[in-house]
Amino acid sequence: MERVNLGAMLARFTEHWSPKKIAQVNDYDVRVVKVQGEFTWHQHPDTDELFLVLSGQLTIQMRDRDVVLAPGELFVVSQGIEHCPRADTETALLLFEPSSVVNTGDAGGELTAEVEHLT
Amino acid sequence: MERVNLGAMLARFTEHWSPKKIAQVNDYDVRVVKVQGEFTWHQHPDTDELFLVLSGQLTIQMRDRDVVLAPGELFVVSQGIEHCPRADTETALLLFEPSSVVNTGDAGGELTAEVEHLT
Numbered sequence: 001m002e003r004v005n006l007g008a009m010l011a012r013f014t015e016h017w018s019p020k021k022i023a024q025v026n027d028y029d030v031r032v033v034k035v036q037g038e039f040t041w042h043q044h045p046d047t048d049e050l051f052l053v054l055s056g057q058l059t060i061q062m063r064d065r066d067v068v069l070a071p072g073e074l075f076v077v078s079q080g081i082e083h084c085p086r087a088d089t090e091t092a093l094l095l096f097e098p099s100s101v102v103n104t105g106d107a108g109g110e111l112t113a114e115v116e117h118l119t
Numbered sequence: 120m121e122r123v124n125l126g127a128m129l130a131r132f133t134e135h136w137s138p139k140k141i142a143q144v145n146d147y148d149v150r151v152v153k154v155q156g157e158f159t160w161h162q163h164p165d166t167d168e169l170f171l172v173l174s175g176q177l178t179i180q181m182r183d184r185d186v187v188l189a190p191g192e193l194f195v196v197s198q199g200i201e202h203c204p205r206a207d208t209e210t211a212l213l214l215f216e217p218s219s220v221v222n223t224g225d226a227g228g229e230l231t232a233e234v235e236h237l238t
Binding site: 001003004005006007023024025026028030047049050067068069070073074075076078079096097098 | 120122142144169189192193197215217
């Protein structure tokens with residue numbers, strides 16, 4: 001592989017809520033995604049999911065609390081925990097999760113996105 | 120867990136080449152480490168290893184080429200590939216790798232570090 005520049009990867013797409021794979025570590029993906037607005041409530045029954053904010057601000061709504069992340073802050077949503085990400089302005093995230101993870105988890109629906117691999 | 124601020128975690132230690140665990144995703148660790156100078160040639164026979172530069176500049180020396188990473192750039196050293204990281208000035212990295220990974224891989228020696236968990 002070649003080195004991957006996060007800014008260059010983010011410059012290659014504009015759509016929201018559609019994660020792009022930028023690297024692989026064993027059977028895990030490193031993905032970047034741009035988000036704005038509110039996603040959908042869902043959970044991942046088999047896996048934790050890591051969110052690292054690159055720019056903007058992300059609120060991870062959970063049933064018992066919200067966590068607000070600024071750039072340079074990360075949070076891991078544990079397996080089975082219902083969550084609904086929200087961003088009031090356009091926000092860029094790095095995700096680390098098993099390659100098998102679907103963005104909408106158990107919820108499915110029209111926000112479910114194929115993961116394109118940017119190379 | 121609580122949110123994790125990368126800068127705050129990096130402010131909590133000064134030593135070089137001693138990764139600190141800051142989060143866990145299933146059986147993988149997110150670690151941060153400060154490095155300066157040259158590490159030791161080694162490989163990880165069972166796993167890939169991700170390096171993301173947070174500040175400074177990292178050269179990942181491999182037997183057939185070097186990869187130079189600036190802040191916001193990442194690289195995955197594949198399983199079994201010999202590598203020797205080098206940083207001419209103090210450099211901060213984020214690492215994603217299985218929790219079982221030892222920093223010196225197959226090489227061992229005095230640079231082998233226990234992974235402290237910053238919470």
